[in-house]
Amino acid sequence: MSETRTGLSGAVLDLFDPRCRDAAVAGGKAAGLCRARSVGLPVLPGVVVPAGEATEALAAGAKALGERGSGGARRAAMTVAVRPALSEQLRVAVTALGGDVVVRSSADVEASGEWSGAFSTFSEIGPDDAATAVRGCWASAFGVDALDRAEHTGRPPESLALAVLLQPRVVPEVAGLARLADGAVTVEAVAGSPAALMDGHADGHRVVVAPDGTVGGSGHAVLDEARAREVAALVRRVHDRLGHGVVEWAWTGGGLVLLQSMPAPETAPPPPAPVTRLAELDTRAADRVAALALAFPGGACDELVFPWLLGARTVPAIPPAAASHAVDLDGLRRLAGELAARVWATSASEAVTRSSDLLRALRGDAPGAALATLDELAVPDADGGSELLALMLAVGERLAADGRLRRASDVFGCDAADLARAAGTAGHQSWAGARRWEPFLAAVTQTRGTTVGGIGAAAGIGAGRARVAGGAVPSGRGAREVVVATAPTPSLSPLLWDAAALVTVTGSAAAHVIEVARSLGVPAVVASQDLPPLPDLDGALLAVDGDTGTVSYHRPTP
Structure with a gap:
């Protein structure tokens, strides 16, 4: 199809028009397919409503967002009508495509795994409904999931280049997602x-095609070896010609087609490797340290809490916040030193130094001697410890009121620098300090807990308190959490930015939310069907190994 007026924002473009190679015009999904077709890859025909057409709808939604929230913003965006000329072009285009199309959002940000599955798709759309489906795609920029991702990535909805892609609806014989890594192609079918697979509601079948063409796995029931090799060959061509390593594909009556491709996510650095399972961790002392680490995970606690808390035999309750209006970090350090001096029976400075050495040993690869030292320490002064925790919580209340923390109790997950900047520029806390305990937590859980299998979906090992999606939020005070859910659905995506790991009972590594996990460096295991009932896991300590596909769970007993 050709333009009918001057300016890209005033026309429906043929998907194979060279101008659609620009993600600022056609969005990431359509631009990738246009480039794929230009290098000879099998792509279904289609048309694109350029991103410029969404400008008015996105502006209307953004204006309503502050006053009426997500629902009001979506309604405001939907009220912006598609121009009559464009509506007529859509009617003609859908008829030419067979009268039955799939309408998909195509945004410039979709090349990033963080946005995988964020926007709407509408199926079985006819000529008379095409304009409404386009407005639905525009409005999906204001869905709760998309808004959460916008906040985390710093891309307000109105700043998106949000095009819309329309292609013929096909009924595949078999479809799925394939990924190239280390020379092998893993195919989920x-x-x-493939909609249920991508949305996390289907487990799918997996085959792996080695570089020499050898096929292994459990997917032969739906994808025979010959077709598996053809899918792998397509993935390799996509990688050679476009540099993309992740492919959505479908096998239709007309053969194998490319539905979408994207670069393999540039993953964030994974958590540090855990210490090896050690018999010396199979002790109550290890449980006690794990419980303390969950309650006080931040770097500030290394300086202000652990020097005296290492002598505790239980996890102390957090008292109400002190009536303090100033952030006196030096005063907190003095009080921590006084408490530590009693626990270590030495000077304050020596006690802080020795506690720092002990913490390094506990988080090292031979924690046994450090664990044995704990029982030699004096029990800390309960009143003094309560006073210090109350003062820290008062700092947390101030930071929460200023928007720097989500809740006051998250102060125990802060680094010392976060407290030192208490009067500085607002910004959410960093979880870098909390991660330093995760190797120890993983090792204790794997050593003392119960381990079950699953399918490794995103590499790395993460550990933390279980947060069952949709259930009550655990009473943790700042530790990163392991998100636990029945299925890997897109609604989990906003929970992953602060997550230690993700584990689901069902689902496949092809789910969109797994691309989000990979892009954020969040280890993930799916199809872990031998886990206990999820309500029983809420608040337990979990270790998730995305490399081996195992999940360990444990409740530390101090």
């Missing part, structure tokens, strides 16, 4: 449409 499901009979029929």
Whole structure:
């Protein structure tokens, strides 16, 4: 199809028009398919509503967002009508494509795994409904999930280049997602449409095609070896010609087609490797340290809490916040030193130094001697410890009121620098300090807990308190959490930015939310069907190994 007026924002463009190679015009999804077709890859025909057409709808939604929230913003965006000329072009285009199309959002940000599955798709759309479906795609920029991702990535909805892609609806014999890594192609397949697989509602079947063409795995029931090799060959061509390592594909009556491709996510650095399972961790002392680490995970606690708390035999309750209006970090350090001096039976400075050495040993690869030292320490002064925790919580209340923390109790997950900047520029806390305990937590859980299997979906090992999606939020005070859910659905994506790991009972590594996990460096295991009932896991300590596909769970007893 050709333009009918001057300016890209005033026309429906043929998907194979060279101008659609620009993600600022056609969005990431359509631009990738246009480039794929230009280098000879099998792509379904289609048309694109350029991103410029969404400007008015996105502006209307953004204006309503502050006053009426997500629902009001979506309604405001939907009220912006598609121009009559564009509506007519859509009617003609959909008829030419067979009268039955799939309408998908195509945003410039979709090249990043953080945005995988964020926007709407509408299926079985006819000529008379095409304009409404386009407005639905525009409005999806203001969905709760998309808004959460916008906040985390710093891309307000109105700043998106949000095009819309329309292609013929096909009914695949088999479809799925394939990924190239280390020379092998892992193929996740499901009979029929891939929608349930991508949304996390289908487990799918997996085959792995080695560089020499050898096929292994459990997916032969839906994808025979010959077709598996053809899918792998397509993935390799996509990688050679576009540099993309992740491919959504479908096998239709007309053969194998490319539905979408994207670069393999540039993953964030994974958590440090855990210490090896050690018999010396199979002790109550290890449980006690794990419980303390969950309650006080931040770097500031290394300086202000652990020097005296290492002598505690239980996890102390957090008292109400002190009536303090100033952040006196030096005063907190003096009080911590006084408490530590009693626990270590030495000077304050020597006690702080020795506690720092002990913490390094506990988090090292031979924690046994350090654990034995704990029982030699004096029990800390309960009143003094309560006073210090109350003063820290008062700092947390101030930071929460200023928007720097989500809740006051998250102060125990802060680094010392966060407290030192208490009067500085607002900004959410860093979880870098909290991560320093995760190797120890993983090792204790794997050593003392119960381990079950699953499918490794995103590499790395993470550990933390379980947060069952949709259930009550655990009473942790700042430790990163392991998100636990029945299925890997897109609604989990906003929970992953601060997560230690993700584990689901069902689902496949092809789910969109797994691309989000990979891009954020969040280890993930899916199809862990031998876990206990999820309500029983809420608040337990979990270790998730995305490399081996195992999940360990444990409740430390101080």
